[in-house]
Each structure stands twice: as C-alpha cells, then as structure tokens.
Amino acid sequence: MILPSPQQLRYLIALADHGHFGRAATACAVTQSTLSAGLIALERQMAAQLLERASASKRPVFTPLGREVVARARVALAALEAVAETAATARDPLTGPLRLGVIPTIGPFLLPRLMPALRRAYPRLRLWLREDLTERLVQGLEDGRLDLLLLALPLAGPAAALETLPLGEDAFSVALPAGHRLAARDSVPVEALGGERVLLLEDGHCLRDHAAASCGLPRGILPGGEEGFAATSLHTLVQMVAGGLGVTLLPQLALDGGVLAGAPVEVRRLEGAAPGRVLALAWRPKSPRAAEFQGLGPAVAAAIAA
Structure with a gap:
C-alpha cells in the first residue's frame, strides 16, 4: 500500500x-x-x-x-x-512559530501590553495571532490550525475537553448612563439589575454567556423588544449605554484597556456570587507542547495582573 x-x-x-x-x-x-x-x-x-x-x-x-x-x-x-x-520543544522551548487564538473581548485590551512583554522574555518566539469567537477558535485548535488559545472560562461543549491553565479573574462592573439612579451607589448588587434593560453582546460571544450565567441575567433586549439589534463589540456596547438604551456589564480587563474612551458612562462595581470570568490558556489534550504552554502562563498572567 x-x-x-x-x-x-x-x-x-x-x-x-x-x-x-x-x-x-x-x-x-x-x-x-x-x-x-x-x-x-x-x-x-x-x-x-x-x-x-x-x-x-x-x-x-x-x-x-x-x-x-x-x-x-x-x-x-x-x-x-x-x-x-x-x-523541537525538547531542543529549545518557546522558540519558533506559535499560532495563538484570542477572543475579541480579551485581544484588544490585553495584547498591547502582552506582546511587548513576550518579545522581551522570548525574543525567538514568533507569535501569529488569530482573533475570533470561542467556537471557531476551538475548531481551529482541533483542526491543527492553531496551537494555543487565550480565552475565558468556563467552557462548554467540545471546548470543555481542552486542557486549560487559569491565569486570573476578570471581575464584572456595571456600566450605567450618566445620571442613572444606580450610579448613586458605590456598588450595585446583582439583584438591582432585575428591573433594568441589560444590554449584552450578540449570540456567539462567550462574554454574553458568562455574564448571564454568573449573574443570573435575563436575555438582553433593546427598547420595544427589538431583539434583532445587538452589539458585536464592547466598544459598541459602551456607546449604546451612553445613548441611554440600557445598562451593561464590562470586564475589568476592558475597563483597564480604555474601552470607555471618554464616553458619558458611569461604572460601579458589581456585587454578587462570582460576578466575573476567569481568563485562561487552552490547548489540545496531550499536546507535546503542554510544558511550553505551562511555562508561558506566568508571563500572560503578569500582563493580566498589570
């Protein structure tokens, strides 16, 4: 044969x-x-x-x-x-090409400080980036088109079988239109959102699922039940809140990364059971580069903590 x-x-x-x-x-x-x-x-x-x-x-x-x-x-x-x-890994770890997939609610806010740190720590590492939704990134990982993912836990479906390395928590805060009644509080309990129109990202973004799961939120809708309208990015969500269409949840990573950009939006800490998500690296089970990815974890965690 x-x-x-x-x-x-x-x-x-x-x-x-x-x-x-x-x-x-x-x-x-x-x-x-x-x-x-x-x-x-x-x-x-x-x-x-x-x-x-x-x-x-x-x-x-x-x-x-x-x-x-x-x-x-x-x-x-x-x-x-x-x-x-x-x-190759045995000879010289963390050198050569590494194809990293990252979700849109992490990439724009973490990569500007992560990439310089990785270049300094691993000058021979050639990092190729792919930004996409979790489902498509996981498929790319399974197909061998990607080596490593930077995403948020918890994972569901086929993604749950991946090996993961938690890197740090990313707490949610409530973004409110200027002058909103809840802005009078220092922090907002989850229960206080029950009567609010909570705007979330469109289906497919894991941040939508994490917000709903960790905070018990109903599906977000716009005035008049116009569910055909949804935000595709956190920057768009901020502008919708600034326009008085409702409130939303924003991860601390995005706030630190400047997602508000001067918008007339007030932010308050969210109180409740596990109001946030966990950022993590993920790779194929039994990957020969698992030790490399474990070694890369502290550098990524340091960029998150920064």
Missing part, C-alpha cells in the same frame, strides 16, 4: 479550507497545476474519487468520501507535526 505524502495531505486540506484551486496553491506555495497534479496522484494512489470532476460549480466539490478523507488528513497531519514539535 502506498501511503499519501504529507504534501498531498496539505494540498487536500488547503483546497478544503480555501474552496479554490488558485488560492489553495498560493497557500501551499506551489503552482495550481502542481497542486492539481498532486491531488490527481493522490486519488490514483487511493483508487478513489475525492472530488466531483463533473460538477458545474466553480468551487471544488468534495465527494462524501473526499470529505471524510479531509477530516482524517487533518488528524494525520497534526500528528506528524506533533512528532516534529516534540523534538
């Missing part, structure tokens, strides 16, 4: 990811004809059809078997890369 080569697997995965022969070839740093020839050779070796050649679609269409082979190719290629990573 002739086994597929790593290069053939890369061609196949690139075509599945980019959905276009030209872009896949560019991603693999080869010509389109080279990529096509490699895939044809792969099909001949396997005596199986992976792509529908008669499809009228301009995008490559994978056969059911082709989709299954792509999934298995991801696992196989990740395993091969793990072999090389094990040796």
